[in-house]
Amino acid sequence: xxxxxxxxxxxxxxxxxxxxxxxxxxxxxxxASAPKADLTILLTQFDADKNGSLSKAxxxxxxxxxxxxxxxxxxxxxxxxLSKKELKSL
Numbered sequence: 001x002x003x004x005x006x007x008x009x010x011x012x013x014x015x016x017x018x019x020x021x022x023x024x025x026x027x028x029x030x031x032a033s034a035p036k037a038d039l040t041i042l043l044t045q046f047d048a049d050k051n052g053s054l055s056k057a058x059x060x061x062x063x064x065x066x067x068x069x070x071x072x073x074x075x076x077x078x079x080x081x082l083s084k085k086e087l088k089s090l
Contacts, residue, residue, distance in 0.1 A: 039087040042067075053081035 043054055046062040059067050059082065067074065067082070074086055 039067075039090060040084055043082075043084055043087060051081075053083045054087075055081050 042062055046058045047054060048058055056071055074082055076086055
């Protein structure tokens with residue numbers, strides 16, 4: 001029959017296998033998989049000052065965590081704003 005020691009060992013082994021599998025899973029980003037149309041729609045929805053680009057404050061207001069975390073790398077011309085061209089290039 002099953003005893004507590006065998007059940008505990010099975011539980012620990014399954015946790016280790018799960019951790020190993022998730023640690024070796026390929027890393028993907030939401031920005032790369034997001035449809036380009038969605039990113040340009042974001043521009044029209046959250047461009048509060050209607051200047052055709054998104055500032056850091058406007059991106060923060062959109063609650064798009066991925067854009068916020070990658071703002072500096074997306075902002076290729078380093079003007080502090082994400083233009084339609086920069087969003088389409090993702």
